[in-house]
Amino acid sequence: MTKSPRLRRILWTSNNEAVLWEEKEMKLNRRIFIGKGAVAAASLAAPSVFAAGHGKPRVVVVGGGAGGATAARYIAKDSKGEIAVTLIEPTRQYYTCFFSNLYLGGFKEMDELGHSYGAMAAGGVNVVHDWAVGVDRDAKIVSLAGGSSIPYDKLILSPGIDFVEGAVAGWDVSAQNAMPHAYKGGSQTELLKAQLMAMPEGGTFAMVAPPNPYRCPPGPYERVSMVAHFLKANNPTAKIIVADPKPKFSKQGLFQEGWANHYEGMVDWIGEDFGGGNVSVDPEAMTVTIDDEVTKVDVCNVIPAMKAGRIAELAGVTDGNWAPVNAADMSSKADGDVYVLGDASQQGDMPKSGFSANSQAKVCANAVRGALTGSKVFPAKFSNTCWSLIDTNDGVKVGATYEATDEKIAKVDGFISATGETAELRQATYEESEGWYAGITADMFGT
Amino acid sequence: MVAGTAYASEMGDHEKGEVVFKKCKSCHEVGEGAKNRVGPQLNGVFGRTAGTVADVKYSTNMIRMGNDGLIWTEQTLDAYLENPKALVSRTRMSFRGLKDADDRANLLAYLRIYSDNPADIPEAEPTATGTDHDLDPAILALEGDPEYGEYLASECQTCHQVSGVNDGIPGISGWPSDDFVVAMHAYKRKLRPHPVMQMMAGRLSDDEIAALAAYFMDLE
Numbered sequence: 001m002t003k004s005p006r007l008r009r010i011l012w013t014s015n016n017e018a019v020l021w022e023e024k025e026m027k028l029n030r031r032i033f034i035g036k037g038a039v040a041a042a043s044l045a046a047p048s049v050f051a052a053g054h055g056k057p058r059v060v061v062v063g064g065g066a067g068g069a070t071a072a073r074y075i076a077k078d079s080k081g082e083i084a085v086t087l088i089e090p091t092r093q094y095y096t097c098f099f100s101n102l103y104l105g106g107f108k109e110m111d112e113l114g115h116s117y118g119a120m121a122a123g124g125v126n127v128v129h130d131w132a133v134g135v136d137r138d139a140k141i142v143s144l145a146g147g148s149s150i151p152y153d154k155l156i157l158s159p160g161i162d163f164v165e166g167a168v169a170g171w172d173v174s175a176q177n178a179m180p181h182a183y184k185g186g187s188q189t190e191l192l193k194a195q196l197m198a199m200p201e202g203g204t205f206a207m208v209a210p211p212n213p214y215r216c217p218p219g220p221y222e223r224v225s226m227v228a229h230f231l232k233a234n235n236p237t238a239k240i241i242v243a244d245p246k247p248k249f250s251k252q253g254l255f256q257e258g259w260a261n262h263y264e265g266m267v268d269w270i271g272e273d274f275g276g277g278n279v280s281v282d283p284e285a286m287t288v289t290i291d292d293e294v295t296k297v298d299v300c301n302v303i304p305a306m307k308a309g310r311i312a313e314l315a316g317v318t319d320g321n322w323a324p325v326n327a328a329d330m331s332s333k334a335d336g337d338v339y340v341l342g343d344a345s346q347q348g349d350m351p352k353s354g355f356s357a358n359s360q361a362k363v364c365a366n367a368v369r370g371a372l373t374g375s376k377v378f379p380a381k382f383s384n385t386c387w388s389l390i391d392t393n394d395g396v397k398v399g400a401t402y403e404a405t406d407e408k409i410a411k412v413d414g415f416i417s418a419t420g421e422t423a424e425l426r427q428a429t430y431e432e433s434e435g436w437y438a439g440i441t442a443d444m445f446g447t
Numbered sequence: 448m449v450a451g452t453a454y455a456s457e458m459g460d461h462e463k464g465e466v467v468f469k470k471c472k473s474c475h476e477v478g479e480g481a482k483n484r485v486g487p488q489l490n491g492v493f494g495r496t497a498g499t500v501a502d503v504k505y506s507t508n509m510i511r512m513g514n515d516g517l518i519w520t521e522q523t524l525d526a527y528l529e530n531p532k533a534l535v536s537r538t539r540m541s542f543r544g545l546k547d548a549d550d551r552a553n554l555l556a557y558l559r560i561y562s563d564n565p566a567d568i569p570e571a572e573p574t575a576t577g578t579d580h581d582l583d584p585a586i587l588a589l590e591g592d593p594e595y596g597e598y599l600a601s602e603c604q605t606c607h608q609v610s611g612v613n614d615g616i617p618g619i620s621g622w623p624s625d626d627f628v629v630a631m632h633a634y635k636r637k638l639r640p641h642p643v644m645q646m647m648a649g650r651l652s653d654d655e656i657a658a659l660a661a662y663f664m665d666l667e
Contacts, residue, residue, distance in 0.1 A: 074601070217568040250568045349566045349574055355605065362601045378598045381650070385606075385643060386569050398569040399643060401650055403455035403577050410455055410575030411566075413649065415642035428615075432606075435616030439608045 056084040057372040060142050060152035062132045062311055064089030064117065066098075067158030067341030067357035069444040074365035076124045077446075082373055086126040086150055088142065089117065094445075095185035098354040099437055101219065102389060104182075104193050105226030106233075113185065119446040132159075135315035137335050154368050157317070158341040158357065159309025160184070161215050164321070167305035168208055169280035178283040179300040183215065195299045196230060202237040203298035206288045208279055209244040210303045213322075215343045215352040217250035218398070220303055222388040225255065228263040229391055241297075242269045243290045245277035250351075251388060251398055257419045258390035308344035322346040327404035328380050329367035330360050339364050348408030349400075356384045358440055360409075380404040387433035393423070395430030455575040457556065458521070459549075464557025467550050474540075477561045486540060492519050493562035493572065497535070506539045521572050524558075525551050577650055596662030599655055602647075609666065624660035631656045 061072040064087050072087040093114045102108045117127045128150070134143035135155065142150045163181065165172065171179060182192040199205065205227055209220045224240055231238040248271070249255075259267045270276040275291025281302060287294050307313075307321035317323045317332040323340040324333040327348060332338040341364055342357030350356045363380040370377035385399030400414035417429060441447065468477070474486040481488035487500040498505045498513035512535050517523060527534045528551050530544040545551050559574070566574060603619070611618035619627070633639035634648035635656075651659070 078597075212565040213567050250570060347567065349571060351567050351569045353569075358605055359602065362598075366598055376594050376598075378595060381599075381602060383602060383647070384569060397643075399646070400569060400573075401577070401646055403575065405455050405457050405575050407457065410457060411571060411573040412455055412575055412577035413573060413646050414570065415646055416570050431615030433615070435608070435614040436606050438612070438614045439604065439606045439616065442608055442610070443605055 056082060057153045058084045058086070058151065059154045059156065059368060059372070060150050061085065061087045061156045061158065062142065063158035063160060063309065063342075064091070064094060064127075065158060065160055065342065065357065066096075066354035066440070066444060067343075067361045068156065069094070069117075069120065070358045070361035071156050071158065071339075071341060071365050071368075072125045073120055073123065073444065073446050074362060075369060076120075078365065079369050079373060079375075081124055083369065084126070085124070086128060086152075087117070087120070088128050088130055088132050088144065088150070090129060090131050091186070092116070092129055095189065096354065096437075096441065097183065097185035097189075097216070097219075098440075100182070100185050100189045101222045101226045103189060104196065104223060105229045105389070107226075107389070107392075110190060113189075115441055115445045115447065117445065123446050132311045133314070135311065135338075137316060137338065140337065152337075154337055154339065154372060155315075156339045156341060156364060156368070157309075157312050157315060157323070157344060158361070159311045159344050161306040161308065161343045161352075162310050164305040164307050167210075168302050171208075171281050171283065171302045171304065175281075175283035175302075178286070179281060179302045181303055182301060183219075183303050183306075192299070192301060196227060197234075199231075199235055199238060199298045201235055203235065203239075204295065205231070205238065205240045205299045205301070206295070206297040207240070207242045207301045208281065208288065208303060209242055209246065209249070209276075211245045211277075211305050213352060214303070214306045216386070217351050217353075218255075218386055218388045221249055221251065221255045222390075223301070224267060224269075225258060225263075225388070225390045228259065228266050231266065232263060238266070240267045241288075241290075241295065242267070243276045243279045243288065244269060244271045245279075247272040250386075251396060251416070253419055254396045254417055255388075255390065258394060258396075262391040262394070306343075308340075312340060312344045319346070327407075327409040329377075330364040331367070339368065346408075348402070348405075349411040350382060350384055350402055350409050351386065353384055353386055354440065355386065355399075355436075356382070358443060359383055380409075382409055385436070387429065387436065389430055389433070393427040393430055395426055395433055396421075397429055397432070455577050457575050458573070459552035459554070459556030459559075461553070461556040461560055464553035464555065467545070467554040468557055470542075470545075471554075477558065481561075489558055490561045492524070492558060493521075495519050497523075504539070506535070506537050508537045509535050509539070521555060524555055528554065592658055593662065595655075596658035599651075599659050600662045603659070603663075611666075619663050620666040622660075622663055624657075624664045627660040627663060628656055631659070 059075055061068045072085050075083055076085040093116055095113045099113055103110055121127045131145040132142050133145050140152050180188045180192045182188040224242060228240060270290055278291045280289045287296050288300055308318050308323050312318050312323045317334045317338055323344055324346045325340050330339045330341055332340050341360045343352040359382045367377055369375045382402040385397055387395055387397045389395050396417035398416040400411045402409045402411050474484055475489050476482055477489040481490050483503050487503045496513045497517040498509040528545050531538050531540045531542055606616045607619045611620035631648045634644040637645050
């Protein structure tokens, strides 16, 4: 998969000019003037800035979600065109995973969740719709499925998550049409909605929840709330069971209060203490077995254990399931020219969320621009807020601010909604989430 | 790596905490295979309701504290370790207490390692104290630095849309800078309600608020 690196040699000509010869297959290829005397020596001492054959330093971003799109857009915009940014993203229309539960509940249409990359391209980012299938960190080249190779000076990986093989007994990716994960935005979400709508009267919706750490800690439980909301209106005798390997979950008090208030008797949460960690599924028979008890179900949402998107592993920057990073600038601990954002990173105290990825992207963009163009680099500041919708106009939130320590991104302060809040406050909280969605998608895509 | 960065400080040094824990070892175990002895094993103590480990002979007072809602957190554990009897009268833990705040912080950082609570869910307890911005002039840009204002403002723009549109979160573009400064200080002093804004304003110094005010006033 790797191309042999081009041989480059610096030659000094007779009038004290440094010149770069590029040799490819033993033929002299090009002659590029670098500069005279001391200036040339200085530029040779900063190889990450000098890009052979190009005027501009190059940043390649893999993944066009909350982390990658934000990083690409900010670097292109704030460098005022001084840095050449390439974004590699397979989808032409990005469907946000955040807010996808609201589509399941009937609060959003699918097209409200879709965003295109046109504005970003018009803003100067080279948007390439392809898959990254390899990274040669010595040659600093990203290989694409379509066959091209893209060289970089700095590489930003924001590939989201992939599922751990064999994490849920009986389930693998070939079963995802019978038992969707719907944990990557787009067609899987629509599939789950279709299955929900086709449930027989009084049927059973089962969810197999993931172990920590996973993307969007409150996500599965907002999904339960939204499914319950849909069923209450359309199939009120239907039931929801959740098999959970965890003894407790994010915003548990708030969700359980909400389920009791709005969906009395519909939701059965089986945590670790009751065998929720001992689960297998049979996609052909459509059964879920929890602690040796077999239940026939009509819809089964399997959310397996997660790991960093595979390109991070292929690039050699993961340690176990995730990619360790330096908190100050999100650079990989394995390679100072590679940065990892969002869900794929070992992000310390920050949860794996779209908000976190967007926050980390801005710290990273600031640091990358500084490294490449000498612009000012400011201390890292991170924050995250997670909103969840429990029922119509009943929203809750939890969030925190974070700063960099030597070891990790560490939480310094936080807040969380309380049980028993007034209906007005819950409605205002939900409305804030709408404002946030408009804000973050504008921030990511420049629309 | 970014030169000259000030880091937030971890709450306690867990290596030093392991040394402090020697005082506890005669009654408590922690880590893999830890069993109850005179006192309960301490795996998962963070977030645990007091007096609830099975098969442990707690004092009636400890059990009553648990029933009344005492949960072991950074704060309650710190108070208990300083003087156990002050928090739970007639506790069976006959320990005089750790007077040194650093010892307690280090010990808690050590115990933290063995607690189930994942640190990376949004409501997890803090594990660091933030940099003290008011005392950090070498790092912070001085008042009026437009680049710094722009960098700080990027954090706001995830929620406060650049277009100024109000979709449930008010627009702040084009605000007169005096109004901006007054509002942010009111949040910082927790006079003006809203937990998110109190938190965000709380970590900004006066200079940073001034930089932001200048930036947002000029938008649009």
